[in-house]
Amino acid sequence: MDVEPPPHGMSPSSAMEFGYGIFSARYGNIYTARELRQLFEEACGRFSPADVIWKKNDRYYDALRPSIEPFGLASRQAVVDMRAYHLRKVLSVLRTADIFIFTLGLTEAWVHGPSGTVYPTAPGTIAGAYDAAVHKFHNFDFEEVYGDLVSFFDLAREHNPEMRFLLTVSPVPLTATASGEHVLHATMYSKSVLRAVAGRLHQQYPYVDYFPSYEIITSALSRACFFEDNLRSVRAAGVAAVMDTFFGEHAAATPDPDAAPGTENHECMAASEKEAKADEDVVCEEALLEAFSPR
Amino acid sequence: MNVCVLGNSHLASLILGWRQIQQEFADTKLTFYGAPGRLMEFFDVKDGNLVAGHADLRQHLQWISGSGDAIVTGDFDGYVIYALAFGIRNVLGVFAGHRGESLRADERQPVSDHCFMRAIEDVLLGSTAVSLIRRLQQITDAPILLVPQPMSSDQDRVPWTLRTLEAGEDRIAADTFSTVTTQIADRLGIQVMFQPADTLTSPMLTNSSYSRGSVRLGGGLTTTHPDDDVTHMNAEYGAIILKRVLQGGVFRDRADARPMMRTGTPGLNRLFRQAKSGLRRILSPR
Numbered sequence: 401m402d403v404e405p406p407p408h409g410m411s412p413s414s415a416m417e418f419g420y421g422i423f424s425a426r427y428g429n430i431y432t433a434r435e436l437r438q439l440f441e442e443a444c445g446r447f448s449p450a451d452v453i454w455k456k457n458d459r460y461y462d463a464l465r466p467s468i469e470p471f472g473l474a475s476r477q478a479v480v481d482m483r484a485y486h487l488r489k490v491l492s493v494l495r496t497a498d499i500f501i502f503t504l505g506l507t508e509a510w511v512h513g514p515s516g517t518v519y520p521t522a523p524g525t526i527a528g529a530y531d532a533a534v535h536k537f538h539n540f541d542f543e544e545v546y547g548d549l550v551s552f553f554d555l556a557r558e559h560n561p562e563m564r565f566l567l568t569v570s571p572v573p574l575t576a577t578a579s580g581e582h583v584l585h586a587t588m589y590s591k592s593v594l595r596a597v598a599g600r601l602h603q604q605y606p607y608v609d610y611f612p613s614y615e616i617i618t619s620a621l622s623r624a625c626f627f628e629d630n631l632r633s634v635r636a637a638g639v640a641a642v643m644d645t646f647f648g649e650h651a652a653a654t655p656d657p658d659a660a661p662g663t664e665n666h667e668c669m670a671a672s673e674k675e676a677k678a679d680e681d682v683v684c685e686e687a688l689l690e691a692f693s694p695r
Numbered sequence: 696m697n698v699c700v701l702g703n704s705h706l707a708s709l710i711l712g713w714r715q716i717q718q719e720f721a722d723t724k725l726t727f728y729g730a731p732g733r734l735m736e737f738f739d740v741k742d743g744n745l746v747a748g749h750a751d752l753r754q755h756l757q758w759i760s761g762s763g764d765a766i767v768t769g770d771f772d773g774y775v776i777y778a779l780a781f782g783i784r785n786v787l788g789v790f791a792g793h794r795g796e797s798l799r800a801d802e803r804q805p806v807s808d809h810c811f812m813r814a815i816e817d818v819l820l821g822s823t824a825v826s827l828i829r830r831l832q833q834i835t836d837a838p839i840l841l842v843p844q845p846m847s848s849d850q851d852r853v854p855w856t857l858r859t860l861e862a863g864e865d866r867i868a869a870d871t872f873s874t875v876t877t878q879i880a881d882r883l884g885i886q887v888m889f890q891p892a893d894t895l896t897s898p899m900l901t902n903s904s905y906s907r908g909s910v911r912l913g914g915g916l917t918t919t920h921p922d923d924d925v926t927h928m929n930a931e932y933g934a935i936i937l938k939r940v941l942q943g944g945v946f947r948d949r950a951d952a953r954p955m956m957r958t959g960t961p962g963l964n965r966l967f968r969q970a971k972s973g974l975r976r977i978l979s980p981r
Contacts, residue, residue, distance in 0.1 A: 404804060407814035408788030414817050418810045471809040478796045482805045 401497060403489040419468030424497070425489045428465030431505040432540060433548035433597075434518045439464070440555055443490040450515035453479045454528030461527040462486075463519055472527065494559045501566045503613075504594040507540040508578060508586070522578075537578045539589075545597045553605065564607045567598040571617035573632055591618075613642040696723045698946055699767060701827060702777035704731040705844060705927060706759070707912040709777060712933025720941055728767055730755035731912055735779060736826045740833045744768050759912070769835035773946030775842060776831075776885075777936075779824035782844025783872040783899050784926070787855040789814045790868055799862060815875050828883055839885040840945050842936060843876060848906035848925040849896045859899065869898035886945055891935060905932035 406420035415421045419428055430436050441447035454463045459472025460479045465486075473479050493500075510522045513536045524530035540548075549567075556563050569591060577586035595614060602610040617626045617638050624631060626638025700709060706729035713725055729735065730752050737749035745767040747753035756765040794803040795811030819825065828839055847856060859868055873889060880887040896902045909927035911918045920927050 405792070407793045407806065407811065408791065409786070409818035409821065410789075410814040411817040411821065414813050418806070418813070469807045469810065471807060473807050474796050478805070478807070481800065485805050 401493060403492050404486065417470060419465070424493050426465070426468055426486060427490070428468045429505070429520055430502075431520055432507065432509045432518060433504065433545045433552070434509065434540060435464075435520060436502060437548040437552045437555075438518060439490060440494060440552060443487045443494065444555060444559070446555075448515075449517040450512045451517065451528075451534075452483065454523065454526075456527035459527075463523075463528055464517075466521055466526040466528075491559075494556055494563075497560065497563060499564050499566055500556065501568070503568045503570050504545070504598060505570045505572075506574075507545065507590040507593050508574075509538055509540065510578075511536045511538045539579050540593070542593050542596060545593055546600060549597065549601055553601075553608070557607075564609070565601075565605075566609045566611055567601065568611045569594045569598055569614035571614045571626075571634060571638075575632065611646060613646075616642050616645060696773075696946055697771050698723060698725050698773050698775060698941075699771040700725055700727045700729075700775040700777060701735065701767070701779070702727075702729045702775075703733075703735060703779050703823065704729075704912045705778035707910050707916055708845075708928045708930060708933035709937055710759070710933070711910065711916060711930035712935070712937050715930060715934045716938060719938075723941060725937070726771070727759050728756050729759050729912055733780070733823050736823050738767070738827070738830050740830055743834050745830055745834060755913075767831075767834075769831075769837070771835070771837055773838045773840065774831055774835070775840050775940055776824050776828055777842045778844035779822060779827060780844065781819055781822040781824035781841065781876075782846065783869060784844065784847055784856070785822065786815045786818050786872055786875075787859055787868065789818060790859055790862075790864060791855050798864065798867070801862070812871070812875065815871060816879065819875060819879055825879070825883070828885060832883075838945055839883075840940060840943075841876075841880055841885055841887045842940065843872075843887070843889065845905075845926075845928045845932065846890055846895065846899050846901045848903040849900040850903045850906070850923075851900060851925040853925075856899075860897075865897055865899045872899075888940060888943060888945075891939060894932065894935060901928065901932075905929055 401424040402421070403424060404420070404426040406415040406418070410418075410420070412421065419426050427439065430439065438447050438449065442449060449464060452463045453476050454461045454466060456472060459474070460476050461469065461472045462479050462483055464483075469482075473482070509518045509520075511518050513534055518538075522530065523535050553565060556565075573587040574583050574590065577583050579586045579589075581589070591614070598610050601608045616622065617634055622638075626635055626641065627633065628635055700706065702709065706727060710727050713727075717723075717725070734749060734752040734755065737747065737752045738745040739748040740746075747756055747765040753765040756767075789811065790798075792803060793806050793811060793814070794801065795806060795808040797808060798811075824841060824843075828841070831839060847853075851857075859865055876887055876889070890901070894901055894905055903925075905928045906925060908929045909920045909924060910916050910929075911920060
């Protein structure tokens with residue numbers, strides 16, 4: 401599904417720069433289970449995020465997906481209009497998708513304290529301003545991630561009773577942490593929580609499956625051969641190994657080679673990593689896009 | 696003065712138009728090369744020439760040029776790139792599904808003006824015209840003049856055209872096309888001649904009198920297009936275009952080929968003004 405396709409004739413590289421063609425809607429990256437939950441609750445009118453318009457150099461940004469418009473928008477109203485449109489499309493995904501794929505990326509997030517709104521990036525990085533009195537760091541634990549996903553499943557199946565879910569865990573380690581721990585320690589905590597929650601939900605619910613892309617990439621059996629030299633970014637060969645394994649088990653889901661770009665009937669809603677540098681994200685997402693594109 | 700004119704199916708009107716006016720330009724020789732569709736993208740650069748890399752292209756070039764060869768040399772005093780999917784009609788698809796911040800709010804997907812302008816730029820940069828210009832610049836430093844594809848006739852009823860007209864966006868579509876085209880021309884180091892205003896009945900439609908009797912590029916230029924063809928123009932139109940091209944002085948002195956002729960829609964519109972800073976970045980060399 402692609403309910404927010406790019407403009408007609410836009411090149412793939414431009415489309416990616418403007419947040420198109422990566423996910424089933426123009427979400428931007430959804431890193432945490434709480435972001436996923438709050439997005440769909442917002443689309444259903446059950447949550448109102450706070451401080452959703454960030455400003456930088458007289459340009460305005462959607463704080464909940466600040467990277468999809470790299471140059472921002474000219475007015476606050478434009479952000480409001482775009483978000484309203486986006487939420488209608490998100491709701492259409494909820495109502496029509498057969499399978500919802502979500503990659504759990506992070507447990508660490510920045511939160512608007514008074515409202516509990518979770519942002520995908522720290523205020524003051526891409527846009528906005530950090531206010532120590534308002535913005536808080538939060539590292540979600542097992543119960544919180546588990547609870548957010550269960551709430552999301554319940555909401556989704558309330559609108560779409562036959563919907564099934566496929567969970568994966570991002571293999572990309574953290575570049576930095578705000579937890580105060582060593583980044584290695586923080587990475588292991590984050591991935592352990594996310595993997596444990598995914599496993600628990602898979603065991604508990606017949607409509608939840610788990611696909612081991614995390615294990616394929618990070619297992620000692622792979623000898624880190626799927627990572628770039630920085631031991632963080634996933635090589636295209638790693639993505640290919642994951643996707644070949646996936647489509648090898650789900651032949652019917654193999655993209656139609658005749659489908660036009662941007663109209664593939666895939667259900668990719670994977671989120672990637674918050675902490676990735678922009679260029680590394682592009683490499684990873686380009687590889688994913690390539691895996692799903694007509695061959 | 697030897698000028699090379701390259702185009703797609705629209706080239707037929709220029710060839711026929713030239714037959715009408717060539718006696719007025721006794722010191723000018725025009726050589727035409729063309730092929731329909733996107734065949735003109737299939738050139739290879741070899742030994743300072745463009746060589747047809749596709750049998751169909753070779754066949755078209757041979758009969759159109761009349762010289763029996765299928766090679767475009769770099770020896771001409773100037774080159775005219777005509778149509779080749781570089782036109783306002785090609786960008787109407789962007790307007791159909793998306794709207795920049797400056798456009799009227801409706802059910803289309805809202806995007807930033809930056810995103811909107813980028814899409815238009817991508818459409819035009821992906822045209823056969825730009826592909827051919829880039830190849831030509833590998834074999835010659837002679838002036839290149841881009842003449843965009845003629846706007847469709849005012850009888851055009853295809854959905855994208857109708858939608859643009861009904862939304863009252865014909866002026867902004869024309870201005871946006873003009874702005875992005877000028878930026879692309881500057882970036883490529885070429886010149887551009889927009890469609891003469893006196894051939895238009897609205898900012899994005901051609902007077903239908905110029906589309907009556909248009910002919911196909913093939914079969915000795917004797918087969919007319921169906922009556923409902925709204926995109927191709929006739930010999931009269933071709934004559935107007937070539938007169939403007941040759942009177943514009945672009946090729947008269949290769950060392951002083953400066954005047955940029957603009958006869959279409961006027962300057963910058965609000966959409967462009969708001970996106971101006973973004974355009975600078977978008978259109979900078981990548």
